[in-house]
Amino acid sequence: MSQEGLRDLLVDDALTSRDAPDSVPIRRRPRPRFGRAAILIIAAAYFILPVYAALDFSLQNLQGHFSLQPLTQIASQPGFGAAVGLSFKLSVVTLVIELLLMVPTVIYVHLRLPRFRRVMEIITILPIVIPPIVLILGVLQAAKPFQWLSASPYLLALVYVILAMPFVYRSLDSGLGALDLKTLVEASRSLGAGWIATMWRVLIPNLRTALISASVLTLALVFGEYTMASLDLWTTVPVWIVNSSTNNPHIQVAVSMIFLIAMWLVLTIIVSLDRSHRRGKGQLS
Amino acid sequence: MLNKLKVATAAGVLSSLAIGVTFVGNSADASSTTNWSTVQSVSGTKGMAALVATAKAEGHLNVITLPLQGWANYGAIMKDFTAKYGIKINDENPNGSSANEITAVENDKGRAEAPDVLDVGTSYAVENTKLLAPYKVQTWSSIPAATKDANGRWFDDYGGYVSIGCNTAKIAVCPTSFADLAKPMYKNEVGINGDPTQASAAFAAVMAASLANGGSFNNVEPGIKFFANLNSIGNYVPGGSAQTAVQGTTPILIWWDYLQNGIQANLAKWKVIIPTDASYAAYYTQAITADAPHPAAARLWEEYLYSVTGQNLFLQGYARPIELAAMTKANTVNKSYLKLLPAAPKGVTTYPTLAQLSAAKATVAANWASEVGAG
Amino acid sequence: MAFTPSLDTALSLRGVEGRATSARNSLLRRLKTVLPVFPFVVYVALGLGVPTWIITNLAFRTRSGQLTMHNIRTITSGGQYLFGFETSLKLALVTSLIPGVVGTFLAYAIAQSDHEYFKRVLAAAAGVLANFGGVNLAFMFIAALGPAGLADAWLAHIHLNPWNHGFDLYKFSGVAFVYMYFQVPLMVLVITPALNGLRPQWREAASNLGASKRQYWRHVGLPVLMPPVLGSMLLLFGSGFSAYATAEAMTGGTIALTPIQIGAFLSGNVLSGEENIGYALGFGMIVILLVTVAGYTLLQRRTTRWLRA
Numbered sequence: 001m002s003q004e005g006l007r008d009l010l011v012d013d014a015l016t017s018r019d020a021p022d023s024v025p026i027r028r029r030p031r032p033r034f035g036r037a038a039i040l041i042i043a044a045a046y047f048i049l050p051v052y053a054a055l056d057f058s059l060q061n062l063q064g065h066f067s068l069q070p071l072t073q074i075a076s077q078p079g080f081g082a083a084v085g086l087s088f089k090l091s092v093v094t095l096v097i098e099l100l101l102m103v104p105t106v107i108y109v110h111l112r113l114p115r116f117r118r119v120m121e122i123i124t125i126l127p128i129v130i131p132p133i134v135l136i137l138g139v140l141q142a143a144k145p146f147q148w149l150s151a152s153p154y155l156l157a158l159v160y161v162i163l164a165m166p167f168v169y170r171s172l173d174s175g176l177g178a179l180d181l182k183t184l185v186e187a188s189r190s191l192g193a194g195w196i197a198t199m200w201r202v203l204i205p206n207l208r209t210a211l212i213s214a215s216v217l218t219l220a221l222v223f224g225e226y227t228m229a230s231l232d233l234w235t236t237v238p239v240w241i242v243n244s245s246t247n248n249p250h251i252q253v254a255v256s257m258i259f260l261i262a263m264w265l266v267l268t269i270i271v272s273l274d275r276s277h278r279r280g281k282g283q284l285s
Numbered sequence: 286m287l288n289k290l291k292v293a294t295a296a297g298v299l300s301s302l303a304i305g306v307t308f309v310g311n312s313a314d315a316s317s318t319t320n321w322s323t324v325q326s327v328s329g330t331k332g333m334a335a336l337v338a339t340a341k342a343e344g345h346l347n348v349i350t351l352p353l354q355g356w357a358n359y360g361a362i363m364k365d366f367t368a369k370y371g372i373k374i375n376d377e378n379p380n381g382s383s384a385n386e387i388t389a390v391e392n393d394k395g396r397a398e399a400p401d402v403l404d405v406g407t408s409y410a411v412e413n414t415k416l417l418a419p420y421k422v423q424t425w426s427s428i429p430a431a432t433k434d435a436n437g438r439w440f441d442d443y444g445g446y447v448s449i450g451c452n453t454a455k456i457a458v459c460p461t462s463f464a465d466l467a468k469p470m471y472k473n474e475v476g477i478n479g480d481p482t483q484a485s486a487a488f489a490a491v492m493a494a495s496l497a498n499g500g501s502f503n504n505v506e507p508g509i510k511f512f513a514n515l516n517s518i519g520n521y522v523p524g525g526s527a528q529t530a531v532q533g534t535t536p537i538l539i540w541w542d543y544l545q546n547g548i549q550a551n552l553a554k555w556k557v558i559i560p561t562d563a564s565y566a567a568y569y570t571q572a573i574t575a576d577a578p579h580p581a582a583a584r585l586w587e588e589y590l591y592s593v594t595g596q597n598l599f600l601q602g603y604a605r606p607i608e609l610a611a612m613t614k615a616n617t618v619n620k621s622y623l624k625l626l627p628a629a630p631k632g633v634t635t636y637p638t639l640a641q642l643s644a645a646k647a648t649v650a651a652n653w654a655s656e657v658g659a660g
Numbered sequence: 661m662a663f664t665p666s667l668d669t670a671l672s673l674r675g676v677e678g679r680a681t682s683a684r685n686s687l688l689r690r691l692k693t694v695l696p697v698f699p700f701v702v703y704v705a706l707g708l709g710v711p712t713w714i715i716t717n718l719a720f721r722t723r724s725g726q727l728t729m730h731n732i733r734t735i736t737s738g739g740q741y742l743f744g745f746e747t748s749l750k751l752a753l754v755t756s757l758i759p760g761v762v763g764t765f766l767a768y769a770i771a772q773s774d775h776e777y778f779k780r781v782l783a784a785a786a787g788v789l790a791n792f793g794g795v796n797l798a799f800m801f802i803a804a805l806g807p808a809g810l811a812d813a814w815l816a817h818i819h820l821n822p823w824n825h826g827f828d829l830y831k832f833s834g835v836a837f838v839y840m841y842f843q844v845p846l847m848v849l850v851i852t853p854a855l856n857g858l859r860p861q862w863r864e865a866a867s868n869l870g871a872s873k874r875q876y877w878r879h880v881g882l883p884v885l886m887p888p889v890l891g892s893m894l895l896l897f898g899s900g901f902s903a904y905a906t907a908e909a910m911t912g913g914t915i916a917l918t919p920i921q922i923g924a925f926l927s928g929n930v931l932s933g934e935e936n937i938g939y940a941l942g943f944g945m946i947v948i949l950l951v952t953v954a955g956y957t958l959l960q961r962r963t964t965r966w967l968r969a
Contacts, residue, residue: 036769043766053804105700122953128898129949131919133927134942138711140392151396162707166895174853216787224791233377243379249528256796267784383929408932473807480913483928523830523912533808646930651740654916
């Protein structure tokens with residue numbers, strides 16, 4: 001092995017994952033990674049500056065001076081609880097339908113119909129291209145003859161399942177691609193497990209990262225989608241935020257910034273549920 | 286025997302009372318068997334009383350796209366209506382557009398949240414009369430003939446003039462006309478609220494600019510060219526809104542005069558004038574939906590809006606109510622509110638026909654991006 | 661693994677069944693193989709296919725419901741619609757290629773990190789930012805980089821006004837710049853699972869065989885990453901193509917984009933009575949996408965072949 005190869009091997013700790021049960025804990029060599037730091041710093045500047053500007057604007061009173069006044073006025077806006085409840089219910093329903101639909105399908109396609117993968121990839125791209133305004137109008141027209149459907153907020157959940165498909169599919173696809181699916185399934189089956197037991201006790205634990213990633217994406221989508229919810233006349237959180245916009249733009253911006261940060265915290269907590277990144281954990285746990 | 290007589294009399298009195306109450310109840314019942322979705326008008330105090338009673342029994346009213354703040358005082362109007370009649374108002378999609386209203390009516394038929402009444406751009410009402418129910422309010426004659434449907438399916442409610450708002454805290458000399466806006470001192474400061482292909486106030490701004498630059502109701506092209514020039518010399522800032530006006534990106538904002546007061550609520554030094562070289566006004570339109578879930582409440586709402594109280598509340602919101610002329614004549618207009626409005630231009634205001642508007646809209650839609658954006 | 665003969669082999673071993681029966685059996689067998697994906701296909705057919713069909717249908721009808729080519733003729737002959745398609749495509753291309761590359765490098769930089777917590781926080785941030793857009797995003801950038809923005813106030817201290825030197829948030833380049841705010845996180849989000857799929861064992865094995873870093877990437881890393889990267893860029897393309905609220909809020913219609921035009925017809929306050937042209941534009945977008953996907957499929961095949969060479 002060349003010197004360069006050895007050095008690279010020692011330094012490439014990031015690719016050490018749960019897949020390598022006998023990996024040696026890597027000690028970090030103090031080699032400056034300017035390229036990496038530069039990218040991260042530039043990205044940080046690009047993403048943080050507008051948030052800072054918005055926060056700066058929102059924490060002003062009407063004279064333009066720093067003030068916490070807008071924050072206190074947010075609390076007096078009605079309907080927030082109902083909106084959060086609705087968005088939460090919608091996201092749970094969307095997630096359940098999404099996973100029930102996609103997980104078995106993608107597993108099966110990986111196992112038995114590999115050529116269908118390309119077709120699925122294409123199908124799951126379609127929701128992204130139809131602009132939401134057009135899609136919701138099509139959906140509303142389609143649901144018109146079914147009173148029970150068009151009057152229910154869960155119509156939105158059914159549409160959100162479609163919207164989330166591109167991300168969920170790719171997440172599951174990558175997650176499954178990283179596993180040695182055939183071996184796992186054969187081993188499990190040969191040990192006497194049925195299909196459901198195999199999926200539930202072998203595959204899903206190994207797909208934890210992909211599933212958490214898919215859930216995060218779906219949650220973020222449901223809590224961020226405005227156009228369709230407002231046209232279907234349901235007050236989800238993003239709709240509530242826009243509807244509660246007062247004459248005071250400081251409050252408007254403050255609300256949207258607080259929501260951004262709150263979502264971020266919630267999602268961080270959810271991502272932290274993924275414990276499979278702990279070092280030393282074997283693949284077939 | 287006397288006891289028996291007393292009992293008999295008492296029974297007789299009680300039963301006739303009961304029958305009398307039932308009769309009264311029946312007549313109230315009789316009025317509640319009226320199909321209020323087909324009622325085209327109410328007359329006299331008795332008719333009004335029946336309307337109020339049925340509306341109260343319905344208990345709810347679904348309105349749509351009515352902002353609670355900063356739009357012709359709708360917040361206060363809705364509050365006063367609920368206080369007066371105890372009817373709860375459900376305001377759907379408060380920041381939606383006229384198209385959203387029509388979509389809601391078309392797609393939500395049968396839903397409890399379907400809109401009862403609409404407040405839309407006039408062309409949207411004219412083109413969707415099959416969705417609307419004919420109804421003439423008691424003050425029908427006070428509404429000018431040109432601003433209502435002969436059959437009562439739609440009727441204008443309030444409106445205003447295209448105006449130029451200016452932040453006197455940031456700008457020393459405010460522009461007073463469209464011609465002023467092109468002056469170099471206003472570099473990077475002039476905005477329109479919205480997109481002329483999507484917002485009626487922005488479209489009106491282009492029409493007004495065209496009138497100020499040699500155009501007419503038949504020719505909106507000079508207006509587009511005006512803004513193209515404004516953009517090329519750097520005065521025009523795209524994406525203007527009430528937010529950017531307060532934040533400082535567009536300290537000069539062209540908008541409806543009655544909506545500018547929303548900015549004034551935040552910036553005490555925000556001044557509003559009607560440009561001297563062009564006066565362009567337009568009204569919004571009310572309508573009752575044919576499949577309204579609460580037909581009596583809907584009709585009561587319209588009666589309320591077109592009563593002196595309702596019209597004066599619009600006036601309090603700096604909007605010009607449609608019955609202003611009639612109310613001024615009858616001396617029922619609230620003079621203190623009237624005084625706060627920006628001075629109306631002298632002379633008679635003329636309005637484009639729907640055909641002229643249609644053609645102008647098509648021109649703006651075709652040329653706005655290519656001419657202004659390229660600048 | 662035990663020897664389990666397939667049905668075909670069993671039948672031919674027996675040598676008894678006629679051709680017709682075995683054909684029907686194989687059709688049934690094929691059907692059984694495909695059956696488990698039926699729920700997915702049916703759901704997509706109903707949830708996506710039906711609305712798409714309705715949109716397509718409305719694109720070819722007048723307001724009163726008669727079949728017509730008028731809408732299609734309008735959008736293919738009118739200057740502003742073709743201009744809109746062209747600009748939308750350009751924007752979609754630019755905001756899929758650049759954020760695609762940037763996002764991949766950023767995702768890699770993040771994946772290199774030691775700190776698990778750091779990665780998690782950024783993953784959540786990416787999730788939120790990928791769905792953040794519209795009026796809020798537009799206002800954030802106007803407040804930060806607009807002509808009366810914070811950055812301008814800071815730069816004024818050194819007498820530098822970028823707006824005087826050609827920087828313009830409201831032109832095509834400005835809009836693309838703002839689009840990166842949700843396109844880059846989207847790319848990071850979608851490519852990270854694929855990056856995590858690059859096993860360290862491969863790197864070790866390559867090094868053991870004497871491959872340099874460059875050779876590793878050329879022969880192992882890139883061929884493995886290229887399909888997911890291209891696929892993610894397709895996702896970004898679709899997202900950039902149909903994004904509407906951000907551009908509309910920022911430019912007030914001064915840049916011709918098809919989604920904005922659709923919004924004007926279907927959700928505006930000015931252009932009443934011409935909804936069918938909006939649907940025709942939507943139909944046009946669907947057609948363009950199908951063409952793009954066909955192109956993407958060809959590109960994938962070519963790239964795989966080239967990388968194998």
